[in-house]
Amino acid sequence: MSYDHQKIEAKWQERWESEKVFRATEDPSRPKFYNLCMYPYPSGALHQGHIRNYTFGDLLTRYKTMRGFNVLSPMGWDSFGLPAENAAIESGVNPRENTEAQIVTMTRQIKQLGAMYDWDRELASHHPDYYRWDQWLFLQLFERGLAYKKEAPVNWCPKDQTVLANEQVVDGACERCGTIVEKKNLAQWFFRITDYADRLLDDLDQLDEWPDRVRTMQRNWIGRSEGARFTIAVAGGDLSFEVFTTRPDTIYGMTFCVLAPDHPLVGSLIEGSENEQEAREYIAASASATEIERMAEGDKTGVFTGRYALNPVNDQQVPIYVADYVLMGYGTGAIMGVPGQDQRDWDFAARYGLEIIRTVEPPPRWEGEAYTGEGPTINSGFLDGLEQMGAKERIIEWLEEKGIGLGTVQYRLRDWLISRQRYWGSPIPMIDCPSCGLVPVPEDQLPVLLPDVKDFAPKGQSPLATADEWVHTTCPACGGGARRETDTMDTFVDSSWYFLRFTDPHNERVAFEQENARYWMAVDQYIGGVEHAILHLLYARFITKVLSDMGLSPVTEPFSRLFTQGMITLGGAKMSKSKGNVVDPLELFASHGADSLRLYHLFMGPPTDDAAWDTNGVEGTSRFLDRLWRVVTETDGFEGPADPELVALAHRTAKKVTEDIERFVFNTAIPPLMTLTSSLIEATQAGIDRQTFDQVVEFLVKLLAPMAPHISHELWERTGHGTMLANEPWPEWDPELVAQATVTMVVQVNGKVRGRVEVPADISAEDAERVALGLEKVQGWVEGAEIRKVVSRPPNLINFVVG
């Protein structure tokens, strides 16, 4: 008989909630643990990715609670965003009502998983008492010069008359109507994250409990490179342009220059040139291609402008090209082409028959194309013989002396565009006054409430612009008529500080009280999908640093330890609604129960890796829990002897499970629990005494409590305990019982296993050798041959090398 999971799970969910077992209160006498899963977008239903995330998080909440930590594990909603707005456009449903209904549904489902949160701290970013502080945050950045407005292009669908997110642009066309997307310039708000580029980069070194993979991605995203900027004159006239290079030491190898197609100088360069027509066609073609298309195309194409540039070091004339492998958005939008030392330049030079000069001596027998490694500088006048670093320093000095350039640092990171021409977001608290200009809304007038609008259909401007009464306001500075900003904020702004709000979620006076933030921050464990490895995590780090500079955040880094989980696949593809390969968690709650599902998620593979879904696996973990249920509830008549070996196994299991949880590797924590259960079943069939049984069951139930909490709590109660298992201490193991008196030593001859023998755990090398050579089978392999070497690793292994 399998246990009645429906009834038991409902019973314990009700008790945990009504007894507020996981409510967190500030208590300086206990060590704190702030455990946070990335707050979800309320999409309407839990999917397996959520289940995986909250199973890991809840395991940790429960484990750390049993280890005596004061655990804060809050839950909230990233409830502004595009899907609710799209639903409003398509079916007219009100975004607020729709979102709130979805939150109700998902809350119920999270509770069905048995995942415990301090629901008293629940927050949702679409609530005015939350986004009021988004607006406050915006004003702080504005005051510090970290928020500014400038023109920037957006994706514009001319047919739908609306701005599109990158996600809504598919192959250069509007995903809804297929119209080719255009670029359109709009004045938009930015956060000056580039001011923090160096600190965001340097502080990655402190984050030694983050995955290296994520740190590498952030490092590459910020993309600091040291090099030089200098001016290159165009031959025959007074035009010039600036280039940036990381390899100024290779300047003598410059055999051409390239400008980006949208470089402002291009028009005047090609005007009247013999190649003008061809160049214009090329530029027009590259403007219509999306960046992705340009990337996908392997070949580097370009067109000669008909003009020449002068190399500042030797006045050599080199041709100037326009090519779309150079981007206006990075550096100066112009480069010096050095094919000898750069593979992309090599490819370009090879295609257009341009000269190639090596300025770095490659190693002997070098057969590659561009050589990007170290070596002595050659063919380079006064730089000859210098190594890369020395040559760089020397040429930068020279450029600076001549006043045509300077050593500089270039970042790949761009400022954060936070304006969205959308309804369902936090309104930007600014007012545009015809006489005073851009005026911030005074803090005491926050929140700027999101107005109700009737029609969400796009009409060429932000839906907020249609709320006439809301838009027309008075200027806080001069009292004259003025207009409100109608853009809303990127939802990444909401999520860049919510972890701070969780420390003091209901405060109406300030965003969060210092004392609370000091107690709880930083987040000790942050858990979420790797898709947030760059943007969300970088923005949260940036805002935390800004708040720290303001003296408000007690930490400069928000997340001490980061865990990124793998995604769930089925049939070789990511499980997703659009692919139609989802397995609904609700059905599994009903058929097998939350505990079986949780256990399967923990068991199915390493938490960091993608995992292939197999519903049969839930069957397996469910069978395991059934076996445990039966042995605990159905065993009677304890006439047998004590079983110290079984008790020792329980202690060893406790050690292994604890170590695996600490390492965040859950899939290997479960087999020992299965083995211990099987051993207990065998032992009860043979007959054991009550004390052995009780001891082993206590270990099992407690070790399983964070993984399969419902059945564990029920068994704890049924074995005569009146306490709440969640608050019981984590089991301690006895080191003496864990230590094994004897171990199996492997005996190898020439690296092949030829025998095994039980030996004392503290055996000496000499004794190990004697025992091993005493084995009949081993003798067969070594006799008649000379033992040339003995590699002894007592007590686990010994290897005889014979020949």
Place this chain on the structure above:
RNA sequence: GCCCGGGUGGCGGAAUGCAGACGCGAGGGGCUUAAACCCCCUUGAGCCGUUACGGCUCGUGUGGGUUCAAAUCCCACCCCGGGCACCA
């Protein structure tokens, strides 16, 4: 094209000096009037032996290398997945 991961039985995976733990699936058997549930046995490939559930060889994408010893470390290549803003 560039960057980051990863290739182990029929499948998910375990193993950092014993390859295949644990689970799934498959095959066989038991229980049952029957089925489900449950329980037991077998399950990388090939071979030898069967008095011995004993032994031998091969085997972790491919080819090399280092080592007493390589799934694990190094080099080259192939394939799969993910990311991308051709970042000078």
